Amino acid sequence: MTPPVPGAFCLVLHSHLPWLPGHGVWPLGEEWLFQAWVESYLPLVAELDSLAAEGHRDVLTLGVTPVLAAQLDDPRMRRDAATWAGLWGLRAREMGFDPDPHRRSTAEREYAGATGAARLLGSRWSAGGSPVLRGLRDQGVVELLGGPSAHPFLPLLMPELAALALQAGMADSAWRLGERPRGIWSPECGWHPALAQAFTEAGVGHFVVDEQTVRDSGGHPHAAWRVAGTDVVAVPRNLEVTNLIWSSRSGYPASPAYRDFHAREELTGIRLWAITEPDVDVGRKRPYDPDEARGQVDHDVAHFVDAVRDQLLHAHEVRGAPGLVVAAYDTELFGHWWHEGPAFLGKAIRALRRAGVTVTTVEKAIALGHVAGDLDLAPGSWGAGKDYSVWDGPAVRQIAHENEWLQRRWLDVLGRERAAGRLDTRRPDLDQLLQTLWHALSSDWAFLVTRGQSVDYARRRAEEHRRDFHLLAQLIEDGRRDQALDEARRQGLQDNAFPALDARLG
DSSP states (O other): OOOOOSSEEEEEEEEOOOOOTTSOOSSSSHHHHHHHIIIIIHHHHHHHHHHHHTTOOSOEEEEEOHHHHHHHHOHHHHHHHHHHHHHHHHHHHHHTTOSSHHHHHHHHHHHHHHHHHHHHHTTTTTTOHHHHHHHHHHTTSEEEEBOOTTOBOGGGSOHHHHHHHHHHHHHHHHHHHSSOOSEEOOGGGOBOGGGHHHHHHTTOOEEEEOHHHHHHTTOOTTSEEEETTSSOEEEEOOHHHHHHHHOTTTSGGGOTTSBOSSOOOTTTOOOOBBOOSTTOOGGGOOBOOHHHHHHHHHHHHHHHHHHHHHHHHHHHHHHSSOOEEEEEEEGGGBTTTBTTHHHHHHHHHHHHHHTTOOEEOHHHHHHTTOEEEEEOOOOBOSSGGGSSHHHHSGGGHHHHHHHHHHHHHHHHHHHHHHHTTOOSSOOHHHHHHHHHHHHHTBHHHHHHHHHTSSHHHHHHHHHHHHHHHHHHHHHHHTTOHHHHHHHHHHHHHHHOOOTTOOGGGO
8 A cells, every 4th residue: 555645736727718609610719619628628527527436536626717618508509519529520431431541540539539529418518518517516526616707817907897807707607506616717827916805805715826926925836825914825836747747848748659739631630640759740740659649648647646746745845744736737738739638637646546645626625734824925927927918018018908998988887877876677788798898808819919829810809899898888878778788689699608697796
């Protein structure tokens, strides 16, 4: 029997996509959702179901942003995801007639994957994502995190809007999941001391921050920290362990044996090749060998377990007390970007526990006492530079400026309507105006622009939501109530992510 290792390990997965229904199809748009759903969320839940059937509990902490949860519950998105899986199966069948044996064997695996995904969408996921998440939580398999509405970067919001975004997001999670989460994923791990009051008022018990944010504040990453003057606990992700997977160059997903995400067969879009070497063209890549990839997964799991054990033993030696190791990632890395990722996660959880490591959720780790003390937590994020520049730097200064004016106008509109006594009942026009504001303030648009990824799409999305917001706000300000309601209905046909949202909360 392996002796227990002092301390605890927490795996945190952050699941998020911006609102996509009705906003394009390919390469960014609805297919972005379908790919993540079929390639990441389905296999991840299947792995969690297998772990649950084996008796595993407190496996990981899972964040699903309110805006993603809305899409996983949307009836049209569920139907279209099944259609997408069906088309994947048809592409695989087409390749199945190829004379090349490697292509035929790949087609067989792809067809099995497509039919399996369609089957899960029609059974396990038939009522949407919320029942799936509730079931995993109620079994004690995962802790669910909440978060603010449509993933705004909280440090750049006005205090009133940061508080409203959190209240709205937490209320939406309670509405969908039947229980208000205690912890949140603050978008982009964004933090500023001015957010402390909003977090407290929203009932946030704990949230994930970047290791560098804690180090810059004088702390260390081997425990959680209570934000000074509050009961809110900040939980740092351990970069040394996290980067074993997260690093695009040296992380496990870059192994030559794993399936190459970017190299696709021209006609079917099916991925046939292993990574082989960084930055080589398809002509120099080896055919993907699933047996070789499985062997690599076992190798990487063993390395990961040793790294976690070493970190916990080091923390215990340095601190004289059991330590905490938190590894936090975007969920979409597992399965979508890294094909073998879900299998890695399942094997890693099993192997860690066999090795004597206590695997638990963030909430349980805090309850076990893994809080080092109080800390005056400095501003920070997990973005490049660990500051706010991804969201307010030179490349996106206009977006940041426009977002500030959107917030000011919302407060002006709501203030006038409240002063005039026009908030006695629900206001569909104001409800939609607030939804449109959340979509405009999504952190994704600035992130994509700063990173130089799909810049035109990101700028267009931000501008479309801003335009809709100002159009509807003007109708409300002018007192053209009927026209405002008509415009709200028009916007709601495409962008009604939060049907339970009550703007009067603001």
